[in-house]
Amino acid sequence: MKVSKEKIGLMVAGGVVGLSAIILTVFGNPKNMGFCIACFIRDMAGSVKMHSAGVVQYMRPEIIGIVLGSFLISLCKGEFKPRGGSSPFIRFILGFFVMIGALTFLGCPLRMVLRLAGGDLNALVGLFGFIAGIAVGCFFISRGFSLGRAYKENKIEGVALPVVNVVFLVALIAFPSLLAFSETGPGSMHAPLLLSLLIGVIVGALAQRTRICMAGGIRDIILLNDWTLVLGSVMIFVVALVGNLVTGSFKLGFTGQPVAQTNHVWNFLGMLLVGLASVLLGGCPLRQLIMAGEGNTDSAITVLGLFVGAAFAHNFKLVGNATENGPNVWGKSAVIIGIVIALLIAFFNSKIKEEK
């Protein structure tokens, strides 16, 4: 059987992401958190003092690298195409709630795969929720859900988010006193700056070339019975699993897992919210960073939604808490409100009508 170039590319990219995650963990990132787009954006929001949770503040070079990697490779390949205008504020709100769901579970879909590869069975519960959320989203997509078409925009608009990331990088290197940095907790644990940045750029470029996406892979299976895109996620899992076994970091079970909580209901519902909102947005948080790098300003707005969601999650203490076994009543309310709002957005943007 001939394996297509696309599938090979996805498997290579997945393998590199999995290996990179292990390397970053070995060099200092928190366990099972070589990458976590949600956690890292949360740390960055803390670093620019949008929230003051002292244990999760760091300007993560991986995120900066991913955006710039996607930006540079899309420029080189003629795929940098500034466009936007597809319901930007609705996307901001969905991005906000993706972050609420992810911080309830304590990880974005990418970290969910990495947690699974570390033996964290809470991530399996999260995966079931994620698939359920994507299935609900697919129900609306197959009934005409769309946030409307995007239009061509000028170059300055498309370049803005990559430039903001350059500013973040300059601040991190040259003016660190402007930023807040955790002294304890996950925010204080990080690989060396240049290594994180370099790996971010490589992963950003590979993800742009291959369209790797955790939500998209499952969506394609449900909507089109196409198993191509999911290969990337499968390879991330396989390589990270082997890496964890080799480095002795694999630990199977529900309890005592790094940066995790064991409340099944809220792990499930948190990731259900992430899956639903991601599929409505057309991609998981990693994919939003990549599309933003390609000049998609709707994705840039979504990334802003993730930032603000993270700030709210910590300022109002809505996050899943390892010591309290899940979110408090306000956190639970935020997840339920998020699911309801995502469903309303899905319903009112669908054409539930028959066409000949």
Place this chain on the structure above:
Amino acid sequence: MENNNQEIKEKVATFRSHYGAMMFRRRFGEGCTLRPVPRSLSSSCGTAAYFYRDDWEDHLDENVEGVWERNGEEWRKLYGEE
């Protein structure tokens, strides 16, 4: 219809939404499958319709973004704005 050694080339239509692709397939009828957009055509991950028939122009609507024809490894644009 195959005649005079003329190879029938595969075509692909891209859309503004998955629903647009579904509606196209419904109008088009037999011989049309929905799969992800080829990477060589787009860096986005939408749904495309693949078919061989030549009467695709009868089935266009505002949801169709472009139609392309396979030329070896490349795709040649048949329809759609820049």
